[in-house]
Amino acid sequence: MRETLILFKEALFSWRVWCLQGWLDLHARYRRTTFGPWWVTLGTGLALGGMGTAWSVIFGMNLREFFPYMVGGYITWMMWAEFLTVGCGTFKNSPANMVIKNIPMNAFFHPFRQTMLTMISFAHNIVVFIITALIAQSTDFSLWILMVVPALILTFFIGVCVTTIFGMVGARFADFELAVTSLMVFFFLVTPIMWHADGEGARGWIALLNPMAHLIEIVRAPLLGLPPSPISWGVSIGLTLLSFMLMIWLYKTRGHRIIFWI
Amino acid sequence: MAEITLESVCLDFPVYQGGAKSFRNIALKASTGGIIKHSESNVVTVSALQDINFSLKPADCVAIIGPNGAGKSTLLRVMAGLYRPTSGRVVLQGKIATLFDLSIGLEMDATGMDNIKFAGYSRGLSKEQIGVVREEIAEFSELGEFLDLPLRTYSTGMLTRLIFGIATAATGDVILIDEIFGAGDSAFIKKAEARMEKFMGGSKIIAFATHSNSLARKFCNKAAYLSGGKLIEFGDFDTVVATYEGRD
Numbered sequence: 484m485r486e487t488l489i490l491f492k493e494a495l496f497s498w499r500v501w502c503l504q505g506w507l508d509l510h511a512r513y514r515r516t517t518f519g520p521w522w523v524t525l526g527t528g529l530a531l532g533g534m535g536t537a538w539s540v541i542f543g544m545n546l547r548e549f550f551p552y553m554v555g556g557y558i559t560w561m562m563w564a565e566f567l568t569v570g571c572g573t574f575k576n577s578p579a580n581m582v583i584k585n586i587p588m589n590a591f592f593h594p595f596r597q598t599m600l601t602m603i604s605f606a607h608n609i610v611v612f613i614i615t616a617l618i619a620q621s622t623d624f625s626l627w628i629l630m631v632v633p634a635l636i637l638t639f640f641i642g643v644c645v646t647t648i649f650g651m652v653g654a655r656f657a658d659f660e661l662a663v664t665s666l667m668v669f670f671f672l673v674t675p676i677m678w679h680a681d682g683e684g685a686r687g688w689i690a691l692l693n694p695m696a697h698l699i700e701i702v703r704a705p706l707l708g709l710p711p712s713p714i715s716w717g718v719s720i721g722l723t724l725l726s727f728m729l730m731i732w733l734y735k736t737r738g739h740r741i742i743f744w745i
Numbered sequence: 746m747a748e749i750t751l752e753s754v755c756l757d758f759p760v761y762q763g764g765a766k767s768f769r770n771i772a773l774k775a776s777t778g779g780i781i782k783h784s785e786s787n788v789v790t791v792s793a794l795q796d797i798n799f800s801l802k803p804a805d806c807v808a809i810i811g812p813n814g815a816g817k818s819t820l821l822r823v824m825a826g827l828y829r830p831t832s833g834r835v836v837l838q839g840k841i842a843t844l845f846d847l848s849i850g851l852e853m854d855a856t857g858m859d860n861i862k863f864a865g866y867s868r869g870l871s872k873e874q875i876g877v878v879r880e881e882i883a884e885f886s887e888l889g890e891f892l893d894l895p896l897r898t899y900s901t902g903m904l905t906r907l908i909f910g911i912a913t914a915a916t917g918d919v920i921l922i923d924e925i926f927g928a929g930d931s932a933f934i935k936k937a938e939a940r941m942e943k944f945m946g947g948s949k950i951i952a953f954a955t956h957s958n959s960l961a962r963k964f965c966n967k968a969a970y971l972s973g974g975k976l977i978e979f980g981d982f983d984t985v986v987a988t989y990e991g992r993d
Contacts, residue, residue, distance in 0.1 A: 500866040507852050507859065514854045578849070585845040587825045588867065655761070739829040743759050 487735040494591035501592060505599030523607040527558060531611060547621045554615045555703040556676035558608040563698060564667055565601045566642045566649075571660035573597045573650025580745040590741060591734075594646040602639055612706060623708045630705035637719060638702060644726035651733055654744040670695055694722055747839030747918035747950050749801050749824060754833035756794040756823055792974060793819045796833070799969060799979045801919075806951040808961035808982060810989050811971035817954040820971060821845070821921045824952060839918030839950070846923070847908040857892035857899075857907055864911045882910035885940060902933065909937055913944045920944070922953045938963070958986065 494501075513519045531554055538544045573579060579593040616622050653659045673689055676699065680690035690696045697715040704711055794816050801807060809817045822828050824835060825843050851860055861882055865875035883892060886906040888899075896904065941964070952969075955961050961968070961982070968985035970977045972992075978985045 497866070499872075500863070503859075503863055503866065507855050507863065511852060511854050581846065581849045582867075584822075584827065585849045586843060586867070587827055587841050592867075740759075742827060744761060 484731065484735055487731050487738070490589050490734075491591050491731070494589050494595050497589075497592065498595075501595040501599050504596045505603055508596070508600045509603050520603070520607055523604050524610045527561065527608050528611045528614070531557060531615070547619045551612070551616050551619050551622050551707060552679070552703070553677060554612050555706040556674075556699055558605065558612055559699045559702045560671060560674065560676050560695075561608065562601055562605040562638070562642075563695065564671075565604065566598065566645050568660065568664050568667060569601070570594075570597060570646035570649040571653030571663055573646050573653070574741050575650075575654040575745040583742055583745060590738060591643075591647065594643050594650060597646050597650070598639060598642040601642065602635070616706075622706075625708040627705050627708055627710050630711050631702065634701040634705060634711075637723060638698070641698070641719070641723040641726055644723065644730040647730045648726060648733060651737065651741060651744075654741055655737075674699060694718060698722070747803050748836070749838070749919050749950060750836040751797050751799055751824070752834050752836065754794060754797040754823060754830045754835060755792070756819060756828055757831045758791040758793045758819075760789040760791060794823065794830075794974045797823075797976045799976065801950045801952065801967075803918075803950060805967055806953065806965045807967040807969055807979075808965040808986075809952060809954040809969045809971060810956075810961070810986065811977075814973075815971040816974040817971055818845070818923050819974075820969075821923055821952060821954055824919075825921050837919065842917030842920045844912050844920070844922040847905075847912050851896060851908065853897045854895050856895055857886075857888055860896060860907070861892075861911060861914075865914070870914075878914040882907070882914055885910040885936070906933060909940070913940055916944060917949075919950045920952070922951065924954055924956065961986075 509520045513522050516522060518525060534553075535546055535550055539546050573593050574583060574590070579596075582588060582593075583590060649659075649663065653663075670693075674693055674695045675686075675690045678686065680686065680696060680700075691714070697712075697718040700712055700715040701719050704715075797820065809820060811817055819828070821843075822845075823830055824837075825841055825845075826835070826837070852863065855863070858879070861879050862875055865878060870878065883889075886892075886903070886909075888903060888907060891899065891903060892907075896907070899907065938960075951964070953961060953965060965982050967980065968982045968989075969979045970985050970989045978988050
């Protein structure tokens, strides 16, 4: 147990490596393009712009209130979807698999790198939210926005844990990644992103029982200038501790087998 | 003092294939209540190393020789700690440096300089140390201004020089080298050998998988002859090589 914790700490402190590599990875995705990683922003912006146009023009909805809420939730969701789906390939995809087979190196480095890459994408997507908020002029800017910092730190941390767990299971079972990908649309629909969580009945309890709802809420609320929800923070911190313990246990008992799985 | 000892090391290689790797088996196993047993027997096991014993002391340079598939690369990877032995143990004192597949971890779209920086960080060098090796690598690789261009623009030879420079920049007390002198013209090989001598210098331990006897003879004082995952002979270089060459 101690050894695994020390390895985790070591990887955490070699932040220079995974920050640089996360950045290089993102650039590699958009190699030789003029806009580079800003395609993340453009892609998200165009998709959300399309939805906004369709709803306001075709359905005649007033989106000033709703749209910043949806964009904030949507970009946070995209980050989570990437943690979960791309996370399955943390160890088995290149270049991690080649490094694992050839360089004696702390394997926790790979989830940190993977999570960093996703967080940098998210940082690019925040621009879409800022533009939306500026156009809609409906969000009250308040100091609660500062809560986005602890929220993102917690998200990064749980992201690393989840990526390690999903990366290991995904390396061992080829079906896992496909199962996760299939579940994504389901989770997108049952998470309050396109709809509000408030209200009685089904809406309320679906949002309460769905862990994704809380993980998204802690990031979205400060973006909208709203005070943090104690329940969402409680659930998120609980999930982080749980996934941290699961990760340490998995790595301690099965970490040395990763090389055989990939 | 650097030292590496292998005590009755065995390595069984599980091969997860088809049925064994699918999620369904585990899911079905649970739902069928153990009537149909898809156990670990679905995993084909290859016995890659059997009962390997030897010990290396400072200034030992051992050539690992043997036919294809003898387990040379696997043995090096066990020594590096990449594979955990199924039984037996590897006792290591000192820092490991590996030269296995050299192109690992290179980012073809990043510049030569960025790659040096990244490789340095990932091998645990500090910012200052990276500054030093950067000069060294620039000098060795003779890439000049090409270091500011992405790797994909390099010729194979240029890439080899850079990779070799990077790989030999980080040093350790125990150096493990897999067959690496494939590419490169004769001028490069000469240069590479000179750098190897510097890299290997001092009281280090070197293990070296190779098919090239001339190269091994130059560096090595010991040899380990592997065949079919077993250590046939270990000892003085000339004696072991004589056995190896005299085999059926």
